[in-house]
Amino acid sequence: MEYAIEVHGLTKKFGNFKAVDNLNLKVKRGEIFGLLGPNGAGKTTTIRMICGLMNQTEGSIKVYGYKIPEERKEAIKIIGYMAQRFSLYEDLTVYENMEFFGRLYGINGINLRERIIELLNFLELNEFKDRLAGKLSGGMRQRLALGVALLHKPKLLILDEPTAGVDPPIRRAFWGYLRGLNKEDVTILITTHYMDEAENCDRIGLMNRGRLIAIGSPRELKRMAFGGDLVEIKVQGRIDELKDFRILEKKVDGENCSLKILLSDASLELPKLLKYMDGAGLKILCAETINVTLEEVFIRMVMES
Ligand SMILES: Nc1ncnc2c1ncn2[C@@H]1O[C@H](COP(=O)(O)OP(=O)(O)OP(=O)(O)O)[C@@H](O)[C@H]1O
Ligand SMILES: [Mg+2]
The missing domain is CATH 3.40.50.300 (P-loop containing nucleotide triphosphate hydrolases)
Known part of the structure; x- marks a missing residue:
């Protein structure tokens, strides 16, 4: 039991x-x-x-x-x-x-x-x-x-x-x-x-x-509420699209670009994503997972149910 x-x-x-x-x-x-x-x-x-x-x-x-x-x-x-x-x-x-x-x-x-x-x-x-x-x-x-x-x-x-x-x-x-x-x-x-x-x-x-x-x-x-983990990455350089990765939000600030990207599991995919960006000649200024609060999850799930 x-x-x-x-x-x-x-x-x-x-x-x-x-x-x-x-x-x-x-x-x-x-x-x-x-x-x-x-x-x-x-x-x-x-x-x-x-x-x-x-x-x-x-x-x-x-x-x-x-x-x-x-x-x-x-x-x-x-x-x-x-x-x-x-x-x-x-x-x-x-x-x-x-x-x-x-x-x-x-x-x-x-x-x-x-x-x-x-x-x-x-x-x-x-x-x-x-x-x-x-x-x-x-x-x-x-x-x-x-x-x-x-x-x-x-x-x-x-x-x-x-x-x-x-x-x-x-x-x-x-x-x-x-x-x-x-x-x-x-x-x-x-x-x-x-x-x-x-x-x-x-x-x-x-x-x-x-x-x-x-x-x-x-x-x-x-992860369920948002369909994955959200990460925020700031890079120096231009990005229009990212092969295999979904950009939810993009903000351009001079020659820097700030992106919100949805990954199904950040612990597995974030290293791959960073490697890909590096390979594409982008300079990574910072990368972090966004801490979604349970409150946001609660509101989103209750509204959608
Ligand atoms: N004895 C009862 N007779 C009729 N309706 C009832 C009875 N007890 C509860 N309800 C109704 O059942 C529903 C669920 O009530 P319940 O008290 O289980 O909710 P709850 O999730 O505990 O809410 P709260 O967070 O406000 O405590 C409500 O619509 C309530 O009005
Ligand atoms: Mg109650």
Whole structure:
């Protein structure tokens, strides 16, 4: 069993509306998988079905081999879930919230106390352990909610927009915790609207209107969106065309010429291209691959889907 999550033909209908439409998805064990997509794309609905909180209309779901919803009871023991709108008990302290949810998971006594302390230290919440949850800042609340989701040492952590509304340094720290957990072999399924965060994922699934429109590593998605790697080369000399290479843009500046060229794989073709230019008597002033952002990929793919 190499997959943490296997989803096949997953569909959710609300009346006649398909919120999730024939979704096929496999999340490998040990990976950080990002589910991206505009508002209403169906991310939360997908996650809720994977966690067994909502029944699918059609299709099959397996979590570490357990069928959902049939074997939901077994599956939830290994899933840690942080909902998009999670709730904590505002009139309980940080420690008391952890204690309360720990007992719900069936952890008690010394085991619970040790686990809470371990998590409070890991999430740098120890100094706030006696503060009421209702008095925490947004970033502290997110950490406490993560702590609650981690109490029972889940193998699969499912986070629905865990960093919405928190500032960049706190989001960065939060990703530090996630990477730490991932090193300990925790598989992570996460949704986010922050594209800089999505760069941290091993693979990304892009959803729009209930459908999965693309899947791959950030680098693969960038290549898919543009049909290859973009490189920018500045040369001294005249160029009208380049045998075998596609020029997307050309700017002439005196006797220099700046070109944007599309290569199917820059690591293989860029050396060939430079050799060809050199052979054609052009003096190469600079050559670099253009760093396409995931945001551009996202917008392009969603608009075209
Ligand atoms: N219980 C429900 N009844 C009817 N429609 C629903 C229900 N839950 C979700 N929907 C609809 O299903 C669609 C997908 O919603 P979902 O919450 O899964 O999107 P999302 O990708 O998580 O969006 P966001 O990024 O805004 O969180 C939306 O059009 C939403 O209005
Ligand atoms: Mg959502």
